[in-house]
Amino acid sequence: MSAFPCFNETRLEQIARMLGEEVTGSELNRIFERCGVEDTSRESTKWRRIYHSLADRQRRDACGNHVARFIREVMDPSRYMGRSGDHDELRRNLNAILVLEGLEFTAKGEFRRVAAARTVSEAEQKAQVLTAKFQGRKMHPEVLRFCRAELLVDNYFHAVFEAVKGLMQRVREMSGLQEDGAALIDKAFSSSNPRIAFNTLQTETERMEQTGFSMLLKGCFQAIRNPRAHEPKILWKGEDDAADYLTLISLLHRKLDEAAPVPPASGKP
Secondary structure, eight states: OOOOOOOOHHHHHHHHHHHHTTOOHHHHHHHHHHHTOOOOOOOOSHHHHHHHHHHHHHHHHTSSHHHHHHHHHHTOGGGGTTOHHHHHHHHHHHHHHHGGGTEEEOTTSOEEEOOOOSSHHHHHHHHTTTTGGGTTOOOOHHHHHTTHHHHHTTOHHHHHHHHHHHHHHHHHHHHTOOOOHHHHHHHHTOSSSOSEESSOOOSHHHHHHHHHHHHHHHHHHHHHTSGGGGTTGGGOOTHHHHHHHHHHHHHHHHHHHHOEEOOOOTTOO
């Protein structure tokens, strides 16, 4: 992507407020230097420094290239090592603004052009694209919380990917564990030392229910989060496949609503 049109200044202010929370004052100085942006703001507040300096630079350039460069620098994934969840959430919030500019910032740290939402109402409508597909399906609110930005830009494949990441995050929060994927599920729903239980686990039927649910969770994770799942995305049927996957993830969230955290047994991690 070569030249970026000038960013709408109201949206530039929103971006500045958002990214100003991600840097210290000294970091901001270094990022400005790397981006070739002079701090012309005469301000002390970080977001005001960002907004005024970038707005001034894009007016002089008659393009938004330096704004885009600044966003890339702050959103560089290497700055979020060990905080991937924070990076994902920030990118989702950023994309909710960028879609109004006809842009998406991808997980790879690149900009991609998308169909622009012309108004806030239109942007909201984009977030509801799957509503018709969900008729008769009671969707859990946790599902869209984790994939709103992807739905805003009709990115169904990554919407499902983000939704299943959100599901795993909820299991971590309920269990107090830090593992991921199959290891997390096995430990959280262990029949001998569970961190999350759906029943008393006193009978064979109850233990089978616990095991069955953990297998369903694991299958969902492996089908969507497994790296091989990225390869056949061209075979997806767009909204239809996304709606089916998100409905499954919604079911799993509702089952978690019925479960209860179990304190770790004494002496066990």
